[in-house]
Amino acid sequence: MGVLKGAVMVMADLARALHAPAEMDWMAVSSYGSGTKSSGVVRIMKDLDKDITGRDVLIVEDIVDSGLTLSWLVANLGSRGPASVEVCTLLRKPAAAKVEVDVRYVGFEIENEFVIGYGLDYAEKYRNLPFVGTLAPHVYS
Numbered sequence: 001m002g003v004l005k006g007a008v009m010v011m012a013d014l015a016r017a018l019h020a021p022a023e024m025d026w027m028a029v030s031s032y033g034s035g036t037k038s039s040g041v042v043r044i045m046k047d048l049d050k051d052i053t054g055r056d057v058l059i060v061e062d063i064v065d066s067g068l069t070l071s072w073l074v075a076n077l078g079s080r081g082p083a084s085v086e087v088c089t090l091l092r093k094p095a096a097a098k099v100e101v102d103v104r105y106v107g108f109e110i111e112n113e114f115v116i117g118y119g120l121d122y123a124e125k126y127r128n129l130p131f132v133g134t135l136a137p138h139v140y141s
């Protein structure tokens with residue numbers, strides 16, 4: 001299951017490398033709006049189309065930052081009666097964690113900086129960059 005929009009690239013890469021039988025579904029949740037800090041309030045913009053009762057669910061995320069989105073999501077999906085819920089993420093910021101969440105598969109652990117590109121946005125910009133980078137600070141002199 002992918003969490004739009006940031007996870008689109010990760011999901012596409014994963015799908016190409018995955019040879020076990022799997023079904024994919026998409027859920028869009030948002031807690032960042034146009035800023036660089038989680039509001040802490042997670043909104044479902046699009047729910048799953050499929051019933052996950054009795055299914056083994058793998059949540060595919062682009063980034064785990066404060067962990068607030070994921071901890072909410074794991075609880076939300078867990079309440080729907082799946083056989084299991086595991087998480088995989090391309091990026092994780094251990095120093096930014098506000099809540100601890102079990103993440104089974106982590107691509108890269110990164111510094112506590114706001115990153116963009118490869119599906120990740122700042123105010124909906126930069127998702128199309130073919131790499132992950134940091135926002136350059138403005139320098140006033």
Ligand SMILES: O=P(O)(O)OC[C@H]1O[C@H](OP(=O)(O)OP(=O)(O)O)[C@H](O)[C@@H]1O
Pocket residue numbers: 003004005006007029030031032033038061062063064065066067068069070120121
């Ligand atoms: O660990 P957290 O601090 O909760 O942050 C992680 C979440 O933030 C991003 O989503 P965002 O709300 O920016 O929505 P987006 O996918 O539309 O970019 C990202 O895709 C994760 O779902």
Ligand code: HPA
Pocket residue numbers: 032063065113114115116120121122
């Ligand atoms: O560092 C980040 N970049 C983009 N989106 C995000 N959502 C949580 N953390 C980030």
